[in-house]
Amino acid sequence: MASLDPVNPAHVAFDRFVQAQDCEGVQRHFDELCQQLDIDLKDFQSFCSELKERLNYWRAKALWTKLDKRASHPDYQQRKACTKNKCLILGAGPCGLRTAIELSLLGARVVVLEKRETFSRNNVLHLWPFTICDLRGLGAKKFYGKFCTSSLDHISIRQLQLILLKMSLLLGVEIHTGVEFQGLLEPSGEKGWTAKVLPETHPASAYQFDVFISAGGGKFVPEGFKHKELRGKLAIGITANFVNRCTAAEAQVEEISGVARIYNQKFFQDLLTETGIDLENIVYYKDDTHYFVMTAKKMSLLKKGVIKQDFNEAEDLLAAANVDQEALLRYARDAAHFSTGGKLPELQFAQNHARQPDVAVFDFTCMQRAENASLVRERRGKKLLTALVGDCLVEPFWPLGTGIARGFLAALDTAWMVRSWGLGVPPLKLLAERESIYQVLSQTTPENTGKNYAAYSIDPKTRYLRVNLASIQSSQVQHLYIVDKSNPSSKKQNNRRSYARQDSGGSEELLKWCQKHTAGYDNVDVKDFTNSWRSGLALCALIHRFRPRLIDMSSLNASACVRNQQLAISVLEKELGIPPVMSAADFANGGQIDRLSMVLYLTQIKNTFTVLTQVHASTFLIGPPPAHHSVICKHHGPWGFQYKQACV
CATH class of the missing domain: 3.30.70 (Alpha-Beta Plaits)
Structure with a gap:
């Protein structure tokens, strides 16, 4: 019987690439494919079109159809939104690779650095419905035939990485394994932002970029990012x-x-x-x-x-x-x-x-959450947009299987920010929008996100219900725009003053909201964003107004300022995922309360309560459940939350 195997060497290389089941094999067969087709990997702008044109193979056509449909979305502007941008991503985990795919679709040149040379994590991830739809839309089943067959809604980390690695390579993402990232190097002379890597002679050390995204878990957190720790009962x-x-x-x-x-x-x-x-x-x-x-x-x-x-x-x-x-x-x-x-x-x-x-x-008692998702650094006139995705942004609450779902959402959110960066949106406006979106992430569940998964895009409004892209104002993120102090720009300073003036109306509206929802409480009189909050009663009153079960106002003493503040701070962080801006003791006994920090804190509180009220928060859990309710399947738990199938 005659062999049915393809005889075209490029077709053979493509089949081997698709079937490869380890990181080294995927990269080796992809290089072989490019050599057979005589395609230059470095020419990222024309790489995809040349690959599709030269690989005229029936087994590849269904995959091109999937990728072409995704790339045709208006958000990407025909892959021209970010053609001038060069992006460096640290970490080839699922979230890093998922981000790389989106940035490549936007037209950016994308380089991924990964210290490990193998994908070896066997642990299995629970997939929310939207992640299944998302991966199917990118052709996951073409690379892994068993992907979410029948009622399966999970996949091993290793297998997911292989799928995303193959997708990334076909879209022109440059991926280097066995390369250790050691830090950012500031611009000097004509050279822009670069990375210090090992080995020092690796070509990636010469790569200049204007976007840096850390997807390296908790191992590397770039300068300028701080994390808050949430601890619960031992689990x-x-x-x-x-x-x-x-x-x-x-x-x-x-x-x-x-x-x-x-x-x-x-x-x-x-x-x-x-x-x-x-x-x-x-x-x-x-x-x-x-x-x-x-x-x-x-x-x-x-x-x-x-x-x-x-x-x-x-x-x-x-x-x-x-x-x-x-x-x-x-x-x-x-x-x-x-x-x-x-x-x-x-x-x-x-x-x-x-x-x-x-x-x-x-x-898994302790969880980390970054205080901010993004920042911009400027040195010698060269700007660098920096962002976090994956576990270094928000560690998942292990029993609820939130890690990969929120990781993918953050990847899409970050891509939307990079799109704005490529389109020339002013840095402070861009940062304010990114931080506004970030406030929604930690409360995200399958129940309070859009159900039309096929319509999801990098635009946050297609995914989050009633997200407010302007909940945080530009004046509230000035500390996230870090300019070289030795060469301050008076123009930038004037811009910041302008943003502050523009925000004054928003602050007045926030103050009125606080006054409205604390009216009638004993010993609470909100007049400003500083001294009115020192006793802790005003914060407790706000919480009690929206969640009376969480705080017993009758048990509070106006003179026990530290105790009141600690109670309010703990409830806001543990139940709502809102990190404090200062300690309870500093609130109660310290000097001047920073007005902008307090405005940011109260804005997050207002937005959270507004969103939860709009989507009828009583039907889902606010924050992680107690440890003894950790993994449940389709049953209603204490706050009316319907627990879903879950694992790490």
Whole structure:
């Protein structure tokens, strides 16, 4: 029988590229494809058109149709919105690559730096409906045939990275693995902004850019960004990946999309009785591996010898020296065996990047959130737009599976900002809009975003319900425009004064809103943005007006200023995701309260309460649920929130 394999070498290279299942293989076969087609990778502006023209292959045409449909959206202006921009992205994780795709569609030259040379993360991500639609629209199924088949709504991080890597390369994104980013280098002479990298002789060290985006998780946070920490009740998570041999017996084992103690007490009691393992919840997904994730009780881990010694601090409790690795392996294996009814014939641990059994115990009590999503630096007349995406912007609340969904939303938001940058929008106006959009992100759920997923674009109004792009004014983000102090521009100073004057009307409106919603409360008289807030009662009154269950006003004492402030600050941060602008003690006892900081703080509070009221906040959860309600499947929890299937 004659072979049906294509004989055209370029077609062979394309098939190998599509089928490649590791980072090195994808890059090698892509380089081979470009060589066969005689296409210059450096010519990013004509790369895509030449690739489509020269690769006249039926297996590629369906993919071109998908990508062409996306690229034809008016937001990209025929890939000309950012043709003058050069972008550097740190990190080839899902969020970094998703951002790179959008910036390339805008016409920018995009370079991605990744320290690792392999994609080795087996953990499985839960996908919100819009992320599934988004990836399908980019041709994910062409690269991974099993993508979200039937009722599946999850994918391994490694597989998602491979899909996005292939998409990025086809769109002309330049990706360098095995390159370590060490920091930004300021302009000198005729040279613009560059990056310090290892190895020092790598070509990326000469790349000059005007947009820098960090998608490197918490490992690298650029200068000028600060993070706030949110801590809750101790919650200990365990993830475990077992080898999936893809046998018929394994295929018959049902997944566990989310079992929580409060909804299946018998299951967890039987687990405890039979194995001594005490869990709050467990999830099992079948992907490249058999993936289990669970929340374990501390006393159970101590009794089973997983944790050697009890400590008050989570960092000490889960330090490597205080965890018995062999006991941890037994704990995870026994939990997986029991929860699947012993139907998995063998439970052999898959290997992680260090070639060790892929099991981990971690604390998800603490979450980080950046105070701002963007800033602009100017040195020697050269501006650099800097932004955060992914976990270095907002760490996900682990049990709700928010990481990849909010990561993709932030990638689209950032692309919208870069579009404005390319179109010449003034920096302060651009920053104000980006920070206005950022205020919505931490409250985003599948329930309060638009349901017409096919209409989603980089324009925030297509995704967020009733988003106010002007909720933060230009005068409130002046600190995010960092100009070389040794060479101040009087023109810029005049512009900032102009922005401040323009914002005066907005401040008056904000003050009236605060007065209206604190009227009638004892010992509360809002007259300004400084001293009126010192006792803490005004903040508590605002919260009580919209969420009376969160604060008992009758228990507050006007003289206990620090206590009042701490209560208000804690509620606003933990329940609404609004980070404080200063400590409770500084509020109550310090000197002059910074007016602009207070205006920004109150603006966030106003916007949050306004949005939540408009979308009927009583139907979804504000902030993370208590640890004992962490992973639930389609049940209503304490604040009326309908929990969804979830995992890391």
